[in-house]
Amino acid sequence: MANIEAAYQQVCDKIIDGHFDLTSAEHNAITDFYILWNLRDRENSEDKIYPQFSEFKPEKLVSDKNQQEKLEKEGVLFWNEKGEIPNRFLTGSSLQMQLWIERERMESTTWGIFKAKPDNGEFLVPDRISLHSVVPVTPDLCLVAGSKSKIVDFKFVARVNGLSLENSERYYFAKSIGNCPVLLQATLRDSLIRENLNHSDITTMR
Known part of the structure; x- marks a missing residue:
């Protein structure tokens, strides 16, 4: 996933650097x-499952924690003392699919x-972005799916931060929390962002 x-x-x-014309590949x-x-957020939110294969019996169970760590570093699949395969060995394949x-x-x-x-404020960075297609880049830049590039004001930043805060599960952060305006409304959803794309307080970026 490092290449992504x-x-x-x-x-x-x-x-x-100020170049806003993106190619299809970008x-x-x-x-x-x-x-x-x-x-990754979904993976962290789900309970860890340790698969067992009743039809297959390993020759040896690895119960020593130090040995487990050594095998894992070498990328060697093993069964632990309970006859289970640690879930992290299967995560990579699942993520790729x-x-x-x-x-x-x-x-x-x-x-x-x-x-x-x-x-006009800074954008928060939440741990979860799946409920709205907004990706923070820097304190004053974010990416929005399906939209044209825009210059936005304090009110819009506050609304996006409200979405970020309400949808965060474990944490959120920013360069300076004190500079992040937040408008909290339970009804804020993707439609709110779409509606504001046409408001007069948003100027098309040139």
């Missing part, structure tokens, strides 16, 4: 990162670059 993160970082570097790189972020499925579903997705006006 590296490709996304290259796109972010380009955006931060839109796809953002989509891949968005999917990966969601899949889900990534392929989500890529097909989001194949035509494009991303707009939203830049906050100077002194």
